[in-house]
Amino acid sequence: MARNNTIRLYDLVLASGVTLSPFVWRTKLALKHKGFEIDGAPTSYMGIRRMLDGSYRRLPVIEDDGKVVPDSWDIAEYLDATYPDRPMLYRSQAEKNFARFLDGWMWKGMIHAWFSCYTLDQVKLVHEEDRDYVLDAHQNRIFKRPLEEVVADREQRLLEARPLLDPLRDLLTHSPWLAGDEPNQIDYIALGNFLWAASLASHPPLAKDDPLMDWLDRGFDLFGGIGRDPRLYPLAA
Amino acid sequence: MARNNTIRLYDLVLASGVTLSPFVWRTKLALKHKGFEIDGAPTSYMGIRRMLDGSYRRLPVIEDDGKVVPDSWDIAEYLDATYPDRPMLYRSQAEKNFARFLDGWMWKGMIHAWFSCYTLDQVKLVHEEDRDYVLDAHQNRIFKRPLEEVVADREQRLLEARPLLDPLRDLLTHSPWLAGDEPNQIDYIALGNFLWAASLASHPPLAKDDPLMDWLDRGFDLFGGIGRDPRLYPLAA
Numbered sequence: 457m458a459r460n461n462t463i464r465l466y467d468l469v470l471a472s473g474v475t476l477s478p479f480v481w482r483t484k485l486a487l488k489h490k491g492f493e494i495d496g497a498p499t500s501y502m503g504i505r506r507m508l509d510g511s512y513r514r515l516p517v518i519e520d521d522g523k524v525v526p527d528s529w530d531i532a533e534y535l536d537a538t539y540p541d542r543p544m545l546y547r548s549q550a551e552k553n554f555a556r557f558l559d560g561w562m563w564k565g566m567i568h569a570w571f572s573c574y575t576l577d578q579v580k581l582v583h584e585e586d587r588d589y590v591l592d593a594h595q596n597r598i599f600k601r602p603l604e605e606v607v608a609d610r611e612q613r614l615l616e617a618r619p620l621l622d623p624l625r626d627l628l629t630h631s632p633w634l635a636g637d638e639p640n641q642i643d644y645i646a647l648g649n650f651l652w653a654a655s656l657a658s659h660p661p662l663a664k665d666d667p668l669m670d671w672l673d674r675g676f677d678l679f680g681g682i683g684r685d686p687r688l689y690p691l692a693a
Numbered sequence: 694m695a696r697n698n699t700i701r702l703y704d705l706v707l708a709s710g711v712t713l714s715p716f717v718w719r720t721k722l723a724l725k726h727k728g729f730e731i732d733g734a735p736t737s738y739m740g741i742r743r744m745l746d747g748s749y750r751r752l753p754v755i756e757d758d759g760k761v762v763p764d765s766w767d768i769a770e771y772l773d774a775t776y777p778d779r780p781m782l783y784r785s786q787a788e789k790n791f792a793r794f795l796d797g798w799m800w801k802g803m804i805h806a807w808f809s810c811y812t813l814d815q816v817k818l819v820h821e822e823d824r825d826y827v828l829d830a831h832q833n834r835i836f837k838r839p840l841e842e843v844v845a846d847r848e849q850r851l852l853e854a855r856p857l858l859d860p861l862r863d864l865l866t867h868s869p870w871l872a873g874d875e876p877n878q879i880d881y882i883a884l885g886n887f888l889w890a891a892s893l894a895s896h897p898p899l900a901k902d903d904p905l906m907d908w909l910d911r912g913f914d915l916f917g918g919i920g921r922d923p924r925l926y927p928l929a930a
Contacts, residue, residue: 547785549873553864554791560860561798623797627790636786 457521457538462493464519466507469498470581474687476655478567479528482648483516486528486641488679490535490542500583501590529556532641545641555642558634561623562649569617573610574656576603581656614661621668628671639678647675647683654688662692694758694775699730701756703744706735707818711924713892715804716765719885720753723765723878725916727772727779737820738827766793769878782878792879795871798860799886806854810847811893813840818893851898858905865908876915884912884920891925899929 465487468477475481475498487494499507504515508524517526518534525534532545546552575594582590591603599606624634624646633639634646650672653661662668669692676683702724705714712718712735724731736744741752745761754763755771762771769782783789812831819827828840836843861871861883870876871883887909890898899905906929913920 548788549868550788550791550871550877550879551785553868553871553873553879554787554794556867557791557795557798557860557864560863561794564860623794623801626797627794630793631786631790634787634790636790640787642787642790 458492459521460493461491462495463487464495464497466504466512466515466517466519467496467498468501468504468515469583470655470687471583472581472687473498474655474685476578476582476652477515478648478652479514480516480648481651482641482644483518483528483531485644485647485678485682486532486535486545487518488682489545489640489644490539501586502583503585543640545644547640551635551640551642554634555645558642559645559649562646565620566617567649567652569613569620570653570657570661572599572606573614573659573661574607574653575599576607577656577658579603611659614659618662618666625667628667632674633671639675643675647672647678650675650691651683651688654683654691657689657691660690660693664692666692695729696758697730698728699732700724701732701734703741703749703752703754703756704733704735705738705741705752706820707892707924708820709818709924710735711892711922713815713819713889714752715885715889716751717753717885718888719878719881720755720765720768722881722884722915722919723769723772723782724755725919726782726877726881727776738823739820740822780877782881784877788872788877788879791871792882795879796882796886799883802857803854804886804889806850806857807890807894807898809836809843810851810896810898811844811890812836813844814893814895816840848896851896855899855903862904865904869911870908876912880912884909884915887912887928888920888925891920891928894926894928897927897930901929903929 465480465483467475467480467484470476475484484494497507499515504512508517512526514526516528516531517524518531520538525531536545546555575598579587579591579594595601595603627634631637633643635642672691702717702720704712704717704721707713712721721731734744736752741749745754749763751763753765753768754761755768757771757775762768773782783792812835816824816828816831832838832840864871868874870880872879909928
């Protein structure tokens with residue numbers, strides 16, 4: 457059980473070494489919430505097939521004293537089930553349902569909108585060995601046109617996308633964290649989605665006076681400033 | 694404290710006597726969840742100003758042994774705070790946040806879409822004394838065109854609106870109720886929104902094989918079949 461209080465985290469990172477995957481970000485926050493040290497095993501998209509006998513196609517995967525657990529949802533369940541004496545990531549099935557609903561809503565709205573604004577950043581920022589794969593996936597399979605065209609009007613689209621987050625702003629007028637007085641996995645999932653954006657956002661999506669920034673700042677300050685990596689872009693300007 | 698275990702509920706009803714307001718529906722379910730008998734005080738829109746010295750503009754309002762509490766959100770808080778020994782409507786602030794987020798999402802999506810499909814039903818079904826008020830509000834202030842035109846293509850629009858509810862369908866593959874193994878106010882809020890629709894839906898919005906129907910059927914069966922009033926329309930056909 458977590459020798460030396462440490463759990464290994466296989467992490468999908470950019471060439472700079474900073475985490476890209478929103479699913480890894482939420483898992484990082486979850487591991488810290490449970491009080492573990494993280495033994496980071498960063499890799500590229502191509503590297504996923506070179507690790508753990510090529511058994512996995514997606515990250516995160518954690519390894520806890522030999523036990524391997526993939527999938528950020530399953531990892532959160534595993535951590536709560538295996539370490540119930542440590543701070544819980546969820547207090548009820550309703551909270552898990554909230555997390556799932558909120559995450560689905562963010563993917564359909566914010567992430568969908570922002571993804572097309574930062575596609576070219578992603579191609580530029582991934583590891584050299586990932587570049588052709590990401591370019592092909594985005595240009596030929598997702599957008600089916602040159603990514604320079606896709607991002608051309610992004611400043612306008614980022615402005616127009618801001619109201620998409622109003623329901624989150626409204627919620628944060630009712631409690632300091634999405635989970636109440638203290639953050640839990642509900643916040644970490646949402647924060648992880650914003651940290652994904654911060655890994656790519658060469659043009660900031662939000663305004664400095666956005667009421668979301670208070671929660672984002674508090675979230676990025678958690679666990680010794682987990683979202684304060686200088687390789688991340690600011691989300692507001 | 695709830696003499697005879699009974700709480701008075703001021704209720705906004707249609708001419709048939711069946712509850713219209715989604716906020717009253719959720720409060721009815723909440724009162725039953727807390728184990729109270731309901732002393733119903735049904736009224737019309739016009740009647741709201743004749744009750745309780747005309748102090749309130751909206752329903753529900755409850756009266757618990759002389760203590761008057763308006764607003765469905767505040768009523769739920771009041772019930773949990775005053776009767777913590779009875780089944781709780783929420784177990785955490787995160788669950789309240791989920792309820793608020795889910796409700797906001799339903800209003801922007803499903804209710805917005807369905808409201809325009811059932812506007813003419815509402816005009817027809819309200820109390821005689823409410824008819825001019827509702828007709829004026831809907832025709833002149835909300836839609837700004839004849840309601841016959843607004844509802845003309847509703848069968849098609851109801852079909853097209855069905856995918857709006859996919860996130861709810863997805864959630865219900867993960868647990869039997871939105872709140873987990875047992876329903877709480879999260880479910881009651883969502884069910885109350887569907888019961889609003891059932892009070893008006895002369896053309897059913899859903900298909901009989903909609904996976905939502907299992908949850909809706911279980912929800913409408915609660916508390917001795919609270920949603921099985923023969924004056925309600927079926928939501929699926």
